[in-house]
Amino acid sequence: MNPLHAATDGGKVPPVAQRRILRPGYTVIHPNRDKPVCKLTRVLVALILLLSVALMLTVTIGGWTKLQGMKPINFIWCAIYVVMAIYGLRWARGLLPIAAALAVLLIAIAAIAGFGVGGTSWFDRGHYGYGHAGSLFGGTGLSADAIGTLTLLLIPLEAVLVIAAIVGFAQGWNIELEVPDEEARRRGYSDRGWSTRLNVSR
Helix, strand or coil, rough: CHHHHHCCCCCCCCCCCCEECCCCCCEEEEEEHHCCHHHHHHHHHHHHHHHHHHHHHHHHCHHHHHHHCCHHHHHHHHHHHHHHHHHHCCCHHHHHHHHHHHHHHHHHHHHHHHCCCCCCCCHEEEEEEECCEEECCCCCCCCCHHHCCCCCCCCHHHHHHHEEEEEEECCCCCCCCEHHHHHHHHHCCCCCCCCCECCCCC
């Protein structure tokens, strides 16, 4: 009996890591990652994610005393965006749909807060009778109009993120190709960087 297929005591077959056997003298490359448009999309997605973080942190810190219940969520959201930006620069294509979904949700939240759907908008809080927001670090924070403007800026920014994430996902960053070592070096791969046995996650 093949030991790889031997059942455990519970009757289950233990998981076996999938491996790809490369032909001698060949290297695995990702051809789509060499395209300028794919490189531009990757950088654009990461840049928009980081700009979104900057806007959210500015609103959160500058309007600290006027935010209601969203403070921990804002920091968690920013942390997620930073992680996705880092992994996006490392060609993590699987995170792009998640980034697009979060961007759509953030558009809805920004629209509700900015336009005051079903309540008071930030711009309404700039009128006489409303107190000025206080900063997280003490002292005077941003004005209500400034917070409202920054909040509304998130809407077009996240819309661009949705489009860029969808385009990036369709570009096939994960497509692999086996080529001779000489061609890999010609394409800019200085070293094979892969063993003849390559772990592959499916």
